Amino acid sequence: MLGLLNELRCHEVWPLYFLPLALLPWWIKAEAQFQYPSISMIPHDPFSIWVERIWRISATLLITSLLLAMCKPYLAEQKVDRYGNGAHIMVVLDRSGSMNDDFADRPEQGSASKMAAARRVLTEFTENSRQDLIGMITFSTSPMLVAALGNDRKAVLSGLSATEAGGMGFTAVDKGLAMALDFFEGKPVTGSRVVLLVSDGAAHLDAKTQDFLRNGFVRQQASLFWIYLRSKNGASLNEKLAEDDDQAAPEYALNQYFQTLGVPYQAYMAEDPSQVKAAMQSIAKLKNKPVKYQEVIARKDIGYLCYMTALLATVVMFGLYLTEVRTWRINTIGK
Amino acid sequence: MEAFHYHIAWRSHGGRVGGHPTKITGGHADFNAHVPLMQNFNPKRIDLRASLKTVPKQLMVRTFHERYAIQAYAVVDMSTSMNFVGQQHKWQLSTEIVQAIAWSAICNGDTFGCVAADDSLRMDVYEPSTHRAAVVDDIASKMRSVQFTQPVGIKALPRVNELLPTRRSLVFLISDFYMGEALLTQSLQNLTAHDVVPIVIWDSAEINELPDWGWMRVNDMEGNGTRSVFLRPALKKAIQHAYHARQQRLTQLFTSAGIRSPFFVLNQFHSEAMTQHMLEDSGC
Numbered sequence: 001m002l003g004l005l006n007e008l009r010c011h012e013v014w015p016l017y018f019l020p021l022a023l024l025p026w027w028i029k030a031e032a033q034f035q036y037p038s039i040s041m042i043p044h045d046p047f048s049i050w051v052e053r054i055w056r057i058s059a060t061l062l063i064t065s066l067l068l069a070m071c072k073p074y075l076a077e078q079k080v081d082r083y084g085n086g087a088h089i090m091v092v093l094d095r096s097g098s099m100n101d102d103f104a105d106r107p108e109q110g111s112a113s114k115m116a117a118a119r120r121v122l123t124e125f126t127e128n129s130r131q132d133l134i135g136m137i138t139f140s141t142s143p144m145l146v147a148a149l150g151n152d153r154k155a156v157l158s159g160l161s162a163t164e165a166g167g168m169g170f171t172a173v174d175k176g177l178a179m180a181l182d183f184f185e186g187k188p189v190t191g192s193r194v195v196l197l198v199s200d201g202a203a204h205l206d207a208k209t210q211d212f213l214r215n216g217f218v219r220q221q222a223s224l225f226w227i228y229l230r231s232k233n234g235a236s237l238n239e240k241l242a243e244d245d246d247q248a249a250p251e252y253a254l255n256q257y258f259q260t261l262g263v264p265y266q267a268y269m270a271e272d273p274s275q276v277k278a279a280m281q282s283i284a285k286l287k288n289k290p291v292k293y294q295e296v297i298a299r300k301d302i303g304y305l306c307y308m309t310a311l312l313a314t315v316v317m318f319g320l321y322l323t324e325v326r327t328w329r330i331n332t333i334g335k
Numbered sequence: 336m337e338a339f340h341y342h343i344a345w346r347s348h349g350g351r352v353g354g355h356p357t358k359i360t361g362g363h364a365d366f367n368a369h370v371p372l373m374q375n376f377n378p379k380r381i382d383l384r385a386s387l388k389t390v391p392k393q394l395m396v397r398t399f400h401e402r403y404a405i406q407a408y409a410v411v412d413m414s415t416s417m418n419f420v421g422q423q424h425k426w427q428l429s430t431e432i433v434q435a436i437a438w439s440a441i442c443n444g445d446t447f448g449c450v451a452a453d454d455s456l457r458m459d460v461y462e463p464s465t466h467r468a469a470v471v472d473d474i475a476s477k478m479r480s481v482q483f484t485q486p487v488g489i490k491a492l493p494r495v496n497e498l499l500p501t502r503r504s505l506v507f508l509i510s511d512f513y514m515g516e517a518l519l520t521q522s523l524q525n526l527t528a529h530d531v532v533p534i535v536i537w538d539s540a541e542i543n544e545l546p547d548w549g550w551m552r553v554n555d556m557e558g559n560g561t562r563s564v565f566l567r568p569a570l571k572k573a574i575q576h577a578y579h580a581r582q583q584r585l586t587q588l589f590t591s592a593g594i595r596s597p598f599f600v601l602n603q604f605h606s607e608a609m610t611q612h613m614l615e616d617s618g619c
Contacts, residue, residue: 029561036553037416037425037541038513039562041581043573051550052563325549325566328540 008302011072018067025059034328055320062313069306077299087192088133088149090180090222091122091156094199094229095138095163096171101200103231103272114229117273118198119160125280126156133191135183136160139176140169149183151295171201173254174209181213184220193222196283200229202254214261223264226255227279230271237267336431336471337606338439341613343405343505343530350502351466353404353444365400372396405505406448406464407440408529409433410495411478412510413453413460416556418483419511421540422602428536429509430478432604436507437471439606445505449474450498452491461498486558489514492522499529509534512585512597513557523592532613533589533597535582542578545571 036042099115126134135149136156146159180195195217205213217224228237228251237255258265268279346358356365360375369385372378372394385395411433417425433449440447448464451457460481462474492514499506506529512519523531550565564570582599589597598612 033552033554033561035419035556036562037419037511037538037556039553039555039559040513041541041574041577042553042562042564043570043577045564045570045573048550048563048565048570051565052552320550323548323550323565325546325551328544328546328551 007076007078009074009076011074012070015067015070019064021067022060022063024063025056034325051320055317058313058316058320062310062317065306065309065313069303069310073302073306075300075302078297079294080297082151082295087194088184089135089194089196090149090183091134091136092143092173092176092180092195092197092199093118093122093136093138093160093163094171094173094176094197094201095140095144095168096199096201097140097168098171098200098231099229101231103229114200114231115163117276118227118229119163120273121276121280122198123157123160124277125284126153126160128284135180137176137179138163139172139179141172143172143176143179145179149187171199171203173197173199173203174205174213177213178216181216181220181222184222189221193220194283195222195224197224197226198229199226200231202250204250204253205257210257217261217263221263224258224261224266225283226258226265226267227276228255228267228269229276230269237269336434336438338442339435339606339609339613341407341439341443341505341532341610345503345530346400347403347405348502349403350406351404351444351446352402354402355405355445357401357403359401359403360398361401363399364402367398367400369395370398404443404445404466406446406500406502407436407443407505407507408464408499409436409447409449409474409507409509410492410499411449411451411460412489412492412508412512413451413457413481413487414489414510414514414557415453415483415486416511416513417536419538419541419556421538422544423538425511425536425538426478426481426483428600428602428604430475432507432509432534432536432600433478434471434475435604435606435609437474441466441468441471447471447474448499449477450495452489452495453487454490456491456494456498464500486556488557490518492518493525495522496525496528499526501528504529506531507534508532509536511536512581516584516588519588520592523589523594527593531589531594533585533595535585535597535599537578537599537601539602542575545574547571 095115099118100113102113103117133149133151134147134153134156136146136159138144138146138159146162147155177195177197184193216222230236235249235251237251239252255267258267266283268275268282270276270279343355346356348357349359360367363380369382372381375396375398377396380397380399382395382397385397386393389395409432411429417429419425437447437449444466446464446466447462447470449460449462451460460474460477462470462477467473489510492510506526508526508531510533512533512535546566548567550563552561552563554561585597589595595616598609
């Protein structure tokens, strides 16, 4: 609670100079008063005295809270340490043109495209992993940041729904992975780090890039999961093509390379939407480790509290005003 | 304006011939004693029956006490609380009462005088003792022209005997009797030479006819500050109780000071009730 007070800020200070006005209700005597011959005849009544006090306190409260409201107070942005079970997950989603195709290689009416399947499963995954930190990057020819690593689920979900626009371009896996690794850079390792690559193809990585990525994974201690959305007649990750041509079947080469990274690596070959789901479920089981993260709470306007108080004070004062005696039985004067 | 009758149980000492018993021998109203004829040579009053009872025989004469007039005074409280307007204007009511006293006194052959006091003695409402019948109108016009401005109390009440004669008089003390007990006791002590009739003027608006519910801020008319009063049946009852207790306390105070019991006037002055009160309790 005291911590909250430390975060209290206000936009304006000048209304506070008028705070002495709050003493006004204790000075004024200009109230409707009845003349009574001798108040010594009226018995001492604490309730009446408190009614009077409550009236004055309400008036003071009204003035004070309105002045405070004029200061536009707010609670500053705060960072709160949170603990949970989960992982730091960077989703690296392929948005290349081929993702628009369905698993059967030819888009058919009503069938799910690979992108749609990935989207649906990722959405579900995001919604269910309440204590994970999730970030998302989409890549085609070049990577694009959708949501930085954090627990802002909404950003990830809106990023996912934005993929409905359809993919385009090539598959630049290396750039996407490099960007994902960048988000782990310089942050404390408070949970297991996972890079979740969702793609339907791969690209050839040259030796320099391979070294760069290997260094990155080792330094960030990030594990890698690859969900390979395999088309019916797409290349297998495990079967080496006879031609021994990396360029022709980059998926196999990439899988081989990932296995040499020196960090935990798992590849899932998904050939239809249900397999994608199964793959995601096995990942969800793997990543449960205690996570410490900081949640940012946006700054909060608390002027409404002042207005509520002012309203309350006004209601009290108005109520007392309504109970006030207007006429005393002196209607027979001058008879 | 109706006159009321009053009767005193004490004997006055001289003055002018009037209607009240005295200790002065003379006249033919109140029988005093049988005395020998030679002591009071008044053959008209020879009492043969008393003469025959004497041994040795001598002529006896009846003697009587003279009836003289007394001085009646109205002592009026002029504190601001007398300006209260409820069912009646208290000041107007006291003017009526003073007029009734004056008229009764004049009709009775007594003199009438008026002394008024607030925090000081009020000479503008002072009326010296007189037999003039016109005093009834004089005092009424004096009292009607009074303007209440500043809130004042009645601190000069113990000093009213400065304007009263030393001879025992009939003093009507007209007030609402809201003053402190010390002041009242002292005033009554200073008035012990006189036959004091307290007349308490209260108004039902200040006692019974307060609203049942509601918040009112009341201002003391004698400048003793303000008070917040949240009226509700319980508090109203407590106020009525307070007045009842005050009534009993006043009666007790007057009795212990050795003067007549007070005459309570609520809203209206009835001269018959006043007559009744004066006859029932004719003072010591």
